[in-house]
Amino acid sequence: MVVSRKVSKSAVQRNRMRRRVYEAFSAEAAAIVRPYDLVFTVFSDQVLTCEFADLQKQVGGLLHKAGVTTAHNIVSTEGESR
Secondary structure, eight states: OEEOTTTOSOHHHHHHHHHHHHHHHHHHGGGBOSOOOOOOEEOOTHHHHSOHHHHHHHHHHHHHHTTOBSSOOOBOTTSOBO
16 A cells, blocks of 8 residues: 555555555455455545545455456445345
């Protein structure tokens, strides 16, 4: 996880961004079928203010778009993953 000092001067905020992105990634990690070396670069401080569900959806979508995951998790109306 890379969060530049240009995004935020505060180390506390940069670390919070790293933790949020890492948590969103770890929820999607089960769908990764092969070993990959991944680099996540945060370019905006909006990572701090967006809803976690939106962040998780973005991370999952990017992993799927990159071809790293086999299938993007689809959430049913009852809140269970399929």
